[in-house]
Amino acid sequence: MTPRDGARISGHQYGAGGELCLEYRPDNWEPQFTGAMMIGSAYRLLSGESPSDGEVADVASAHRQTVAQEVRNTKLRLILNTTLLDILVEQPLLQAQPFTLDEHWFAKHWLAHPRRLGSPDAPPIWAAAPPLTEPRTREGFAIRLPDETNVPFEGSYAFLNTILTALNFAPALERMTASDAEMPLLLVHRGTARLYSLAQGTGSRAVYVYRTIVAPANEQRLSAEHGVLADQCVAIVGCGSVGSKIAATLTRAGVGTLVLVDGDLLLPGNLVRNELDWRAVGLNKPDALAARLDDINPSTKTIVRRLLLGGQESSASTDSALQQIGQCDLIIDATADAQIFNLCGSVACAERKPLIWAEVFAGGIGGMIARSRPDLDPPPYAARRQILRWCDDNGIPWTGGDGEQYSLQIDAEKPPLIADDADVSVIAAHAGRMAIDLLKGGATTFPNSAYAIGMAREWIFAAPFDTYPIDLVPEGQWGPDADENARDELGGLLREFFPKAEEAADEG
Template identity: 40%
Template structure:
């Protein structure tokens, strides 16, 4: 795209405006038009006092929808409002407030006002925009994360005290991110980080130094760091850092501020790199206050495949504190097109791999992973233990779309009177269904499924088969395969997660007037368009819990009597 060739009239008006500015302004001289590659540019000089400042105005390819740049032609740092010596001036007209009616001539006038003001006062011109933390850190390759808990740990040291410790560091896309993992020895630490980074990390020695208030500062080289340590009675540490050969992270804490230089290299050639300290906790409330309830919740995710993995991660992000993860399968490379896990978990059982993923998302959550398939060919004791683990949960989520597993989950939910959610993506990705059932309010799971099947039949359309052999695949009218992709699965999983979160966060109320919704993702079956949603009224609640049958009380008494008699005989 060459804007000046597509809009020659605008290009000519830009040229004329700069020429007119030079005619009426004695401070603008030496204007020449040229091309920088395919970009239109104007060289010019601005005269301020005895100085003659060479500048270049460069129009971007997307002008007039994007702002031009004014740069120092000789790469001199001209102003505090400049993105480095080779960078452009930050002027009144910028990308964040740009409008199409601003011209290059107006940009040159703005540059003149900025440089004249700073020449007259000797001070940087007032800033009328903010630079975000992310912008300031753009060129930072070494970053140290800390939290309120880190500050609490550092506060345990008295002024002048030195403590050995450990740091951990991870390479994330070329950025080295470190954190303090403990203060004190490994077998008896004074403080330990509870939220350690997951994945591939390296650990190295740390030395924590509590310095007097206002003393901590960034050291530009090892000599500066040694001088600071000597000045405050830490000569032995200074010598150790100079003569050692290991990698050492030094954390200087003055009660408020943290400075983290890392010392490395062989004796006689030791070097120093400073980390940028970053407070890693969010500002403000990021979730609905009602979500505080989720921290004490325990959720069973039965099936850690495409739907279950997404639901589990969304619940962990929302604050759920504990999970029971059940899946007997191993993640394959083919699963990556829809599963929340990635290639690092290929070849690993899905349940523990998903648990590790949850810890990466929410370091405070805990999980139990069971790798025996519910209802699979396993020992009775193992199956019973898995069912018992599900029974301890506050919510059961069946994400298997397997009728046999559904029956077992339904039995546990009904007997233990625990709420249950389930969801299914229809074959071919044309839609899906999500269901939420609350004891005493909605029908028991088996009854609900029967009523849903009646509703299906009443719609008068041919629904897809249950897809148990190929759960995400169907054929279109022309016989071409229709396969649900990650986005299709994500829509259904997200609605299922909303059901689960609503149930846990608002147990006495709900934002959903119906317990089941069929969600269309295409104009197939009864759906008229994508996102066509049909609620299902499942009717009144029926029997939850276990109701004693006729004669059960007498039978229980007889059973207990026989067991007691047998125990007495054995005694």
């Protein structure tokens, strides 16, 4: 049932000119629903809303819509949690309270988030941590109105002026007369809150009305064991495809601090499988990733080190970065670079800190994740040797294509790794789970400390999801220079990185 002239004739209608929401709903194509029944239902609806000339009444609705359905056509939205709403409905009547909100323009919508209720010169009645990184902060007032007040849905200058004049609230009345910024007014009425925003300018002017979305406060979607992550610090070495996704996972899980180490830039080609997007192209990866993580969880602190570990950097910068990495509760090597692994492994072993590393195999046929925990697993060097030995012992030649995994050096002779976002995401997700499991402490979910994970019928993998646990056996000691080969390996590594220094020493 629709009006011929395209008018809005009922509050129970899908927009101007739209269908009437009748007792039989839109599912009226069923044979038992006749045209006469539809006409009768429409008559009952319209006569119920207009029982006599000039009289308007509400007709109870049995139509239950989700919040998403109710707001889908609104461009101005206020996100209000239940804790603040409970406080607002208990405020004294007709007493204006200073009110601060943050707002941003996103996906062609204005989204407003309350920040503070109460005078800036006194402890707040309510306050929240800033949820946005670059908001438009606006100052206004919150007022609780008596239930008998008639509050129109469409705001108007005259209505707001009447409210503020009755209150005789000078600060707001001055801004009603003239203001060089929008003035938000949060009106609380009959248990609900609605945001009106008076445009900047002078005299009578536009008023914008926001649709309120009430969000549950502190809705728990993570286990209680995740609470310990807020006190943990994790170093992520390599902010490329795998590292960026692991960082996002740990940020969502509530890790308190992330040290992001990478010397590379984000280029357009990286976007096929990185957590970042076009807005970050041209930035150093750690800076771009830090901004992304701040958008996910502002409570997570990020420390950025724009450093090419193993590259041509000052020894002081490299030493400072390695010391900072060694102070973290967990080190994650997401570079798939043997030289960087050696540096991370040396720090982990010397500082007795756990190390997790991951890599995606060329062609996206699978990948590997592994961990090395002090006194529970062999030190990183020994663990890596055992994993390489396990690969050799399988006796199946490598069939994948060539490809530089995640090298920070651009080598024109080596093609980039061929793998898509889905391939990388699988390995990064497994590595993220292993990291969270380790940070939470207690009994581990993972019976093995290394896994080869298949995503295609290639090499040793019989099919996608074919997984090989790799047994690591005790070997070597944790602590400074505990690995019998560590000193020689590190010495060779330093000679490779700084050959000129060795030549100068020989000449001396």
